[in-house]
Amino acid sequence: MELEVKREKLVFRFGAQKFEWNIEPRYWRNPLIYVGLLIVLPILAYFFYPTLLPTLIDANLLAAIAIPLSWMTLGTGRMNFGPQFYIGAGGYAAALCSIHLHWPPQVTLLAALIVGLFFGLLMSPLAILSGGLYYTLLTLLFPLVFLEITFIYTDIFRGEVGLSGIAPLINVGSFTLNQLIIGLGALLMMLLYMFIVDKVMRSRFSTSLAAINDDEEVAAAMGVNVNKMKIISFTIPAVMIAVVGWFYAHYYGTFAGVTYLPLTFMLKVLMVNMIGGRVQIYGNVVGGYFIAFLELLLIQVIGDYSPVLFPIILLILLLTLPEGLFGLYRKRHYREYLPTLHVRR
Amino acid sequence: MNEILKASNLSKHFGGLMAIDDVSFSIYEGETLGLMGPNGAGKTTLVNLITGKYFTDTGSIQFMGKDITRMAPYKRCKLGISRTYQIPRPFPELTALSSVIVSALYGKDRSNQSLDDAGYEATHYLEFCGLFSKRNVLCKDLTLYELRGLELARALATTPKLIFVDEVMAGLNPAEATKAVRLLERAKEEFGVTILWIEHVMAALMKAANRVVVLHYGKKIAEGLPQEIANDPLVIECYLGSCHV
Ligand SMILES: Nc1ncnc2c1ncn2[C@@H]1O[C@H](COP(=O)(O)OP(=O)(O)O)[C@@H](O)[C@H]1O
Ligand SMILES: [Mg+2]
Numbered sequence: 297m298e299l300e301v302k303r304e305k306l307v308f309r310f311g312a313q314k315f316e317w318n319i320e321p322r323y324w325r326n327p328l329i330y331v332g333l334l335i336v337l338p339i340l341a342y343f344f345y346p347t348l349l350p351t352l353i354d355a356n357l358l359a360a361i362a363i364p365l366s367w368m369t370l371g372t373g374r375m376n377f378g379p380q381f382y383i384g385a386g387g388y389a390a391a392l393c394s395i396h397l398h399w400p401p402q403v404t405l406l407a408a409l410i411v412g413l414f415f416g417l418l419m420s421p422l423a424i425l426s427g428g429l430y431y432t433l434l435t436l437l438f439p440l441v442f443l444e445i446t447f448i449y450t451d452i453f454r455g456e457v458g459l460s461g462i463a464p465l466i467n468v469g470s471f472t473l474n475q476l477i478i479g480l481g482a483l484l485m486m487l488l489y490m491f492i493v494d495k496v497m498r499s500r501f502s503t504s505l506a507a508i509n510d511d512e513e514v515a516a517a518m519g520v521n522v523n524k525m526k527i528i529s530f531t532i533p534a535v536m537i538a539v540v541g542w543f544y545a546h547y548y549g550t551f552a553g554v555t556y557l558p559l560t561f562m563l564k565v566l567m568v569n570m571i572g573g574r575v576q577i578y579g580n581v582v583g584g585y586f587i588a589f590l591e592l593l594l595i596q597v598i599g600d601y602s603p604v605l606f607p608i609i610l611l612i613l614l615l616t617l618p619e620g621l622f623g624l625y626r627k628r629h630y631r632e633y634l635p636t637l638h639v640r641r
Numbered sequence: 642m643n644e645i646l647k648a649s650n651l652s653k654h655f656g657g658l659m660a661i662d663d664v665s666f667s668i669y670e671g672e673t674l675g676l677m678g679p680n681g682a683g684k685t686t687l688v689n690l691i692t693g694k695y696f697t698d699t700g701s702i703q704f705m706g707k708d709i710t711r712m713a714p715y716k717r718c719k720l721g722i723s724r725t726y727q728i729p730r731p732f733p734e735l736t737a738l739s740s741v742i743v744s745a746l747y748g749k750d751r752s753n754q755s756l757d758d759a760g761y762e763a764t765h766y767l768e769f770c771g772l773f774s775k776r777n778v779l780c781k782d783l784t785l786y787e788l789r790g791l792e793l794a795r796a797l798a799t800t801p802k803l804i805f806v807d808e809v810m811a812g813l814n815p816a817e818a819t820k821a822v823r824l825l826e827r828a829k830e831e832f833g834v835t836i837l838w839i840e841h842v843m844a845a846l847m848k849a850a851n852r853v854v855v856l857h858y859g860k861k862i863a864e865g866l867p868q869e870i871a872n873d874p875l876v877i878e879c880y881l882g883s884c885h886v
Contacts, residue, residue: 498756499756500756503735503739503743503746504743504746506732506735506739506743507732507735507740507743510732510733510734510735511730511733513694513714513730514726514730514732515732515743516693516713516714516715516718517692517693517694517714517715517718517724518715518723518743518744518747518799519719519744519748519749519799520715520743521715521747522715
């Protein structure tokens, strides 16, 4: 038995038999490799370092928010600074239904979907009516208004304390095993989102999104139904993000607006987007893991990450890497990836 | 000859400025109609009215017997009206090919056209405009001449019946301008499109156009065969700059 690594070949001899693998760059781009890696990670953590599991769950959920957000950003041609609004909507819908109606998680998912769809449709005209900067400011405002509402109607939303007693996603008896299953579930959701958005980005749909992102007026002159596309690419991602809210609610068993609705959480999501490159869906996974581990590191080193630090990092990223980490790669390989964002002001 | 477009009594004002003032004209199938006028005469605004960027204040627009006065721009495109821009407006972050694909996919309702199909089709238009070798270049990296070609490829890819060409020659050197003009003539032969050709230099239109309409300060001051226009004292006066209509 013999293993030999040549320059572009991996040769494996077993007795008289010989197996060869070509090592070509395009093989390394096979998504299955990375999916496999992501699946192995929580399993390894489960056996060797269970305290890492929450961080992995967090990473996947952050990526699961950032991926639809990329679609939304591309398809509306504007930066949405309020994705956490839908987390709040989905989360509260799930929490309230679970606590008051005693619905199991599968049923509250439906409630989160409906509430997400409702608010998504309700707000989607914003993407048509308001220009880039106003849109950004308005989307920034909505989560904060929502936060105020959770404080005003304390008897419903339980303000600062949050709702508790939400049915858990899964309970098999062992805490770490629960976490492993939830971790794999979060990964599955993230991969599903990735799959959906990737399909969209590779379909005929994507060229119109890219055109809208670059120049709405010209896109319309070339026959693209800009308003329809914008409504679709606002509403569906909003629903997808609302489902992440549902996941948060059932995962923690408690749900408080103060955790998700303030600017600090938004900054985290935006940084995930920034690090990956704003409309690079694969980059979002890198960004999600990067931020989750950075947070872990900061908590271990400084004790608690300072709310000042993240905005500073975000600012530095904005200035140095306008297209994110993926942008560096894309500069040389732009044919293979669809457009980056051109933010309208 | 069939009337393909009939614009009656169009007006458009921006604040106090009457950019278009009670303009009526028709375009007939298969012709090249020249639209002439000094800078700021309202030529581009007229195109914007017909393609739907702005709605007209008064009057109506008929395209192939259909009233399109209040129709959304994308629907007009699907009906067969297309345009190029005076200052090229490419999709900066898309490659030349993918920006033509957008037109090929959405310019007309074709059921079950895949992205690949649209790609093949777009390639044809790119090649026609001499941009095949630039297909994978981002639009923001193209030169002005190439962008003009791309504008035309994009407009043709929507399979229009009527195409508005807004000052193809502006900013090009004489050799490039000649090539651009020849390209338009070939487009007309090959795709059978009707062209409304805007230019503010007289000489070019005199050769290419079948008929010419002259705008001045938003008003139509003359319409007729190129020869008549060239000898029209009012038009000559306007071009010499001493005309007050
Ligand atoms: N969106 C606009 N807002 C205000 N004024 C405009 C606008 N578009 C065009 N105009 C004005 O209308 C007039 C006609 O412009 P335009 O149609 O571009 O002229 P041309 O294409 O013949 O050079 C100009 O005086 C211009 O300043
Ligand atoms: Mg003009």
